[in-house]
Amino acid sequence: MKILVTGGAGFIASHVVDAYIAAGHEVVVVDNLSTGSHNNLNPQAKFIEADITDKDTIQAIIRSERPEVINHHAAHIQVGYSVKNPQFDATHNIIGLLNIMEAAKEIPVKKVLFAATGGAMYGNKQTPFTEEMKAEPLSPYGISKRAGELYLNYYHELYQIPYISLRYSNVYGPRQNPHGESGVIAIFSEMIAEGKSPKINGDGTHTRDYVYVSDVARANLLALESDFVGELNIGTKTEISTNEVFRKVVTEMGVSIEEVHIEERPGEQVTSSLDYAKAQAILGWTPEVSFDEGVKKVVQWYQSRS
């Protein structure tokens, strides 16, 4: 199958590309390298450096490549920055998607897979979050991802383009950018590997659902074969506190670092975890990499680089 992967030089989508290539698919990567890197590119994929906000360029690429599937991961991903600059977030995450879909409908592509968010989609509700719960995103980033899903539903209704929106929890693994505001496992691991002492925002009791990147890549592989149209949570239904993450990374790194807490970031969600029963029923997907195993792999990766 010919698949165009946007954001394929980034953290998650580079693992998706690797899984697609390993499964024998032909892959074209489109990325503007704003947060992605040449180092993440699979050499067997064709790489086109382009920005999805550049309508003429991205549409010319889609028209000439004529992919059967578009896997859309390119996005602006910083929740905090989306609050400061919602226009920037919407330009990349909403206008960028529309630039792609307006060309995709002409071909037409057979399917679109969309990287959405589970963590920033549901708002403050009782965990675990299910897809049946009302989407009430509390940030421009979450809103732009929900808007993306509503647009994809529109293209499905009007132009019969099937889509699956994969609502990820907090994804972690090798290649995650440790310089952003999220990805606390990457941030802690890189800082400790560089001999620095990371600090914990707030009292560290906030919880997140950490899903390992190879499990996420497998969901993207399974989604290629499914006739389902709609939204699926991809998470572990397990809540892990920032303090637990800190202790786990410190232990795996084999260092002794005092736990220091600094001021809480305003507006932080307190808890988050995703029920993945629907993905299990529809895709046959369950998370396979345990948190202990995953952190071990990440720590080894950061240690091998330092």
Ligand SMILES: NC(=O)c1ccc[n+]([C@@H]2O[C@H](COP(=O)([O-])OP(=O)(O)OC[C@H]3O[C@@H](n4cnc5c(N)ncnc54)[C@H](O)[C@@H]3O)[C@@H](O)[C@H]2O)c1
């Ligand atoms: N990391 C997570 O925990 C998480 C959770 C939920 C959803 N997601 C979604 O998964 C996707 C990938 O996230 P990631 O963590 O791998 O981030 P990332 O920053 O590593 O990947 C994003 C990629 O998109 C590229 N990109 C950004 N804007 C672009 C543009 N305008 N045109 C072309 N390329 C552009 C970047 O260069 C980068 O390679 C995003 O859509 C993100 O919203 C991530």
